[in-house]
Amino acid sequence: MTTSAGPAAAVERADLPHGCLPSRHQRRILVCAAAAPTGPSELHRATARWQRQYIGGVFVRIPATATQQHRVLAEFTAAGCSPQTTHFYRPADLAALGPLARRIAGLRLAHGCDPVRTAELLVLGATDVVGPYPPQDLAAARAVARCVNTHIGEDWLVRPEATPIPGTSPPAGGPQAHRAPTPGELDDHFADTARALAAEAESRLEILDQLPPDTGTDCRAAPYAVTGPGHG
């Protein structure tokens, strides 16, 4: 039995039978910021806390337009998120995911799903997805991960799970608002994040390189194929 994220059903055993320790990945959290203004919220406070608990493991997807980006960044930094420890990125920063998206599309596991969105989740290694995310793309990512992991025999790819926003106590050090980055600093930040995502994409491509050439045919059979929302 393996799981890649989050607590499973409670099981208490005094002695674990050999081989029954579930493997787990380092926690990585994808926060999807809303396009419309929300003001300070539980999501911002939770993200501020997560990015201090899971150094390097918090990614915030921000809207595409410049106006919305500035507003969203201001909300997160006011709540205590630092551009040093939070990876903010725009949809355009996912350009390097093209080759991976094409490989995923070749597996033909999820008709009607966006392979770039699927690649996004797998590249981030998101164990937790917080905020609005198309459920069919989440299901597709889980299906791809399950299929690839089964063929390789190890849980290399994370199966992301939708995670509710926790009711969060404020950060232990008290609220520590950060200055929103200047436009120049923001450009550098996005470039650095895009570079990190490109490197992560190469890492996932290395995993897919281990698959036999006919894996796509194999994966299209149940139980991997996504047939609708909620599957995966």
Added chain:
Amino acid sequence: MRTTAALRALLDFDTADYIDHARSVGRDRLDPALRAWMAEAYEDVTVILALDGDRLSRQERAVLRLAELVFQSEWKLALPEGESPEQVAARGGGPLDRRGKRYQPYGNVRLLNHALGTRGHAPDSAVERACWQAVRAIASGWRAYEQRTVDGTETWAQDALPDPALLGERIVRLDALVSLTGGRAPALRPAAATPPRRLRDYLTPHWRANILEHLTVLPQTTQHDEVTFLRVIHLVEATTWGVLARVMSAAEWLRAERWEYASECLDRAAALAAAQTEALLVMRRTMPVEHFHGFRAATGDASAVQAFPTQLLHIHLLGVHPEKVQALHEATENAYVLLHHNPDFEPLRDLLHRVPDEAAGRRVLDAAHRLDQELYAWRKIHYGVAMRYLPAQTTGSGGTSGAPYLRSFYQDRLFDADRSLLPQHRSAETAAPGPWVRARPVLSPFN
């Protein structure tokens, strides 16, 4: 494509010749023209992968990913004196671009990480397995190397040999270390007897063993015990990654109140920590002090303070120690670890204080205590190594004060002598690194 000729030269690079030449004269004395070519080749590789990657075949891409790691070491070592962070920033580089004889290129640590699978978001079980496999492969390969030395058939790094009694003890200890790996993970396919000719030959099913046996062990000199030093560095790195992976998982299981899984993770971490101690003792018991002095100058600015898995393990167990903050600031490649120095980060010690006082909770504390004992034993030996091999009032490599630096925190641990959990040291101040430093996850492609 940048140029077909450039790609062809990269793909046809004679890796065997590079390794044989480096080993016969010492890496420090490699043909300067070859080193310069490799340094430029690194820049070519990064450009091709970034701009022409779509037009490469799957194998070409895989070869260039490996080439990037091989050539980057030479690119970094091409500047023999240390490059300051200010000089790096002035040419537009980031912390990971710092050149000079630093720990990472000196030990070919990125190649080691590639073999361990710690350059990607891997599950803890895979990291642990890879670590045990690496320990077995490294210890076995090193043992065979020492046996060939005893037999008089080994051809490289044969200056200043230890006396036969020490070599004999070293072989016995390496046999014991190999035995510790029994039953932990399937053995890797054995490495080739001689270095494979091309980089693509390191993509075969034997690739991990070949990297560990041939590509990572390139001493700067022809001093025999510099091989010992490098092998111990690799063994300590490998075991530390395994311990770290299981400690991070244990922390998450504790947050989820899955006590049995947390216990199991900590037990497995303790086993790896025990192997780590045995690895260090091979050097401590069989390498004379004067042998270390024979190659120490050639290690340049390389220092264990730059070994970020060790720093991260300490942080995930105990938090950022106040006495280490300055040294971590100066090891700019890894200064991001200072971002853990904040009130919301919960090291294992914090989480253990919340374990329930019942049977399952006590098993967690027992396992944590075993791990604590093993790591404390290792730190004591490491401190003893510094005292033994570094003359008094000598600075350690990398700018620390050497033994006094280690003394200031080697006793920081989870439990007191009476098995009570020690309180977490608190600091109201954060220790933010410079604004150009970005966080990265523990298992990152930049490792």
